[in-house]
Amino acid sequence: MERYKVVRTLSSSFCTTCALVEDQWTGKRYFTKTLFLSNATKIHIHQFRMEIHVLSLMDDPYIPHLIDVIEEADQIMIIETLIPGKTWMKMTEEKRQFRLKKRWILELMHLLENLHAHGFLYMDLKLENVMVYQDHVFLIDFNACLPVGSVQVYMSSPSNQTPESLTQKRKEVSTDIYALGVMLKPFYKLSLYRLWCLKCTRKNAKKRFRTMRSARFYFLLAGHIRKGMCLLLFILSVFFYNILFFQSAPQDLIHDYQLQHHQIQGGIQEKTQRLLSEWIVQNRLRKEVLSNEENASFFLEQSIFSRSQSIVSYLLENIPESMQKKMPLQIQLAHWITQQEHSYDASLLIRSLQAIQEEKDIFNKGLHILVVEQLLLEKEIILEKEGRLLLENIHKSWTINEIQENKELFKEVACIHAEYLLFLRSREIQTSSLPQAFIESFQKEETFMKLFELFN
Structure with missing residues (x-):
């Protein structure tokens, strides 16, 4: 504990304290959350450990990264990366006519979909838990998470509780979709987005969007439909856009990536993670793109440098096996990044260093x-x-x-x-x-x- 010096206490309750700390070894600043076991209930301890478990599994540049967990006889401390942004709640308080960017909402849906893919529900979606930093959305505070299919809700805000949260029914992805609709509804008074919010917040869970993917699709659809524009024209426009986009030469695509990468502020690894995540969300790195050998080699190198397990896994899944055989060193590095265990093949590591x-x-x-x-x-x-x-x-x-x-x-x-x-x-x-x-x-x-x- 002596390694981390408290710079400022951010919030405090009867059993938890959140603080800004400085690592005395490296000078870096982190966010810490401490649970005092003497004041905590079994539920608080269970959900605190649940947050540790979820953060240890997730590897996304737009959620806090788990740096360390320190357990002592009377307390448990989580040390996370510090996100120096503002919450949506703070932004609405500072600006009366505050408007959410559509891209922010899509980024939030991508984060929730990633969480669902790991088998967890967020369960506490509200303006206070969504932050914006460098014009990107970050999701924080995972202590209310539950495994998909849970029947008991332990911690969630009353403002966004679903009807099934008060019963012993199974909690599915539609529970988080309901909370998303409740949170966004005040921002859309008269528009197609309002209808989308109403669909999200149906009392009958079976009548809501069943997956975050379908919710995102109809959210995008609502944004493209305007006066007199029919669904057929929308589909045709997307179809022709995809044809034009995927016929672009590999050099044009790589040049576009390098140009955007150069314009982003921050360290190389952070910039690479952020830009690759954006391109994946925007479907710019689909299988059709990665079937080109030059694209596959370049973007796999970038994913390795990002050191993000989710990004590297995406590239490995979408690059054809025939091409993977042509870049053995990159593939080995990629597999090490996605490997959860701490074991390793010593001879293979030596050969990699020799290469x-x-x-x-x-x-x-x-x-x-x-x-x-x-x-x-x-x-x-x-x-x-x-x-x-x-x-x-x-x-x-x-x-x-x-x-x-x-x-x-x-x-x-x-x-x-x-x-x-x-x-x-x-x-x-x-x-x-x-x-x-x-x-x-x-x-x-x-x-x-x-x-x-x-x-x-």
Whole structure:
């Protein structure tokens, strides 16, 4: 607990406290939620552990990432990534004529659909639990989640409870769809969206949308239908749009992605996660697109760099097996990212490091070793002597000029390598020193120098 210093208490109740904390080792700030066991009921403890379970399974750039869980005799603390945005509730309070963007609602439906795909219902959808940061929607506070098919509701807000929440009936996806309709209804007084909200909030669960996919389809349909526009014209317009879009040359698609990626603010990994998630939601990375070898190779590389299990899984499912055989190293890295267990094949890892060592493209070589070392650190894998020597040789191969040409990437490479060496030292494994090229290139970078100081 001494590692995380409280910067500011954000909220407090009789059994929980939420706070902003700072990691004394890295200087990063996180959000924490602490449950005091002496004041908590069995239901509070059960749902607190449920939140931990759900966050540990989910891997989406638009929900908090679980950093650590600290359990002590009298309390349990969850440490999550900090989302410094504003809730929809706060935005409505600040601006009387506040209007929701259609894209935000679609992003929210995508987050809920991802949760449902993991077998859980959110159960507490309200304006206070939806945040906007850098013009994207984030979903927070998963302590009311229940497995799909549960009959008992433990924690949810009275304002959006469904009729079946008060009974012992099974709770299905339509329960979250009802809450979504209740939340959005005040924003749509007279429009086709109002009819959509009414469909979501039917008292009979069987008369609502049965899946989030169907709810999203009709929401999009309502947005496209205007005065006198018939459904047939809408379908034809979508049909011709898809024909024109998917006939685009691979170079045009990749160029469009790179242009958008360059315009987004933030770190490389964060930008990659965000943009790939958007393109997947927009159906821009369908099987037809990924059946092109150039597209498949490029976007698989990007998914590996995103380190998002859900994004990597999507690419693996949609790239033809015949193409996967042509890129064995990328496929192996992709499978390691999606692998839940901490076990690994030592010989396969050695062969992968050897393949990385022989790569000619400096950027790809840096990208691949960054992903491998992040996975080693995350899964707490201790390389054998041969693997440690390969890792050392790879990092000593960079020249200062190569690092400067790809400085944003190599800053992350240097920091992750330093963290992994510190991890090995914590396990009493003798390690090499940090490469001199890293020290000279990043001696003015605060994060790297903090790690470097721990070596002395």
